[in-house]
Amino acid sequence: MLSPVFLAHGSPFTIFEQSDFTRFLKQFGQQHRPKAIVIFSAHFENEITTIAATDDVHDMVYDYYGFPASFYQVQYPARGSKIVASIVEERLKQRHIPVQTRYRGLDHGVFPIMMHAYPEADIPIVPVSVNPFLPARQQIAIGEALQGLEREGILVIGSGFISHNFNEFDRNKDAPPREWVIAFRDWVRDKALARDIEALSKYAELAPHAARAVPRAEHFVPLLIALGSGSPTGTPRVLFDTIEHGSGTTFSIQF
Numbered sequence: 001m002l003s004p005v006f007l008a009h010g011s012p013f014t015i016f017e018q019s020d021f022t023r024f025l026k027q028f029g030q031q032h033r034p035k036a037i038v039i040f041s042a043h044f045e046n047e048i049t050t051i052a053a054t055d056d057v058h059d060m061v062y063d064y065y066g067f068p069a070s071f072y073q074v075q076y077p078a079r080g081s082k083i084v085a086s087i088v089e090e091r092l093k094q095r096h097i098p099v100q101t102r103y104r105g106l107d108h109g110v111f112p113i114m115m116h117a118y119p120e121a122d123i124p125i126v127p128v129s130v131n132p133f134l135p136a137r138q139q140i141a142i143g144e145a146l147q148g149l150e151r152e153g154i155l156v157i158g159s160g161f162i163s164h165n166f167n168e169f170d171r172n173k174d175a176p177p178r179e180w181v182i183a184f185r186d187w188v189r190d191k192a193l194a195r196d197i198e199a200l201s202k203y204a205e206l207a208p209h210a211a212r213a214v215p216r217a218e219h220f221v222p223l224l225i226a227l228g229s230g231s232p233t234g235t236p237r238v239l240f241d242t243i244e245h246g247s248g249t250t251f252s253i254q255f
Helices: 020-029 080-092 113-117 136-144 178-195 223-230
Strands: 005-008 036-047 049-051 100-103 125-130 156-158 239-240 250-254
Touching: 005 020, 005 223, 020 113, 020 239, 036 080, 036 223, 049 080, 080 100, 080 125, 125 223, 136 223, 136 250, 156 223, 178 223, 178 239, 178 250
Parallel strands: 005 156, 036 125, 036 156, 049 100
Antiparallel strands: 005 250, 049 125, 239 250
16 A cells, blocks of 8 residues: 555664664565655755655755764665656645745655665655644645545655654663653554544644644644545554654654
8 A cells, every 4th residue: 555654754873773663664665665755854844835856866965963974975866756746736736735846855854764665766756845834734734635646656755753852852762751752642643543633733732742742843744744645534554653762753654
């Protein structure tokens, strides 16, 4: 099945890691072989939904700081697809969603997970921006404009984290999960599995510890976009779900 997914994108360390999470990504790639990928990355922000259209090999965007030199030499030579970009653009325009095309390469919300899922870099990738300041219901509407792309062999991915707060991050990867993040994760998981769009569109008000888990929405809204892009009659299923570094969630779900 190529139905839309939300994937935790890991950290820059994910590039070189061999872990349960990267093994999950490898397995995911073996099970899902789309013709093209449309990916909404938490690290590609714009006020207007922006599609990075190219047929060339993508540039690399090393949007992280303070890592060893090897982290800035990584290459993932996937190409883009102007045809797929135009399909996304037309779908959004039909729903009167403001959209523009402007090129940007692959950031670390994209290439670390793609390197494990599709190491051959043989699937065209179309990055699309997020606007963390749009209301949650509008985020879902962006996804709804893309419903059914799986029938054309196109996989829609939202790439982010449901909980992303550096102030709550423990350097110890095996630190015990904090109770507040468990409560927030459980609430999001339950509502996502139920496709409870009404509740998720009000997550900031209804979810326990939402302000602590989501101090800024850029990493959460890819979940809402993926949710919207899934079939209303589909059956969501959790793909992977652990908590690392005390508060970091790897929660990933298919819609």
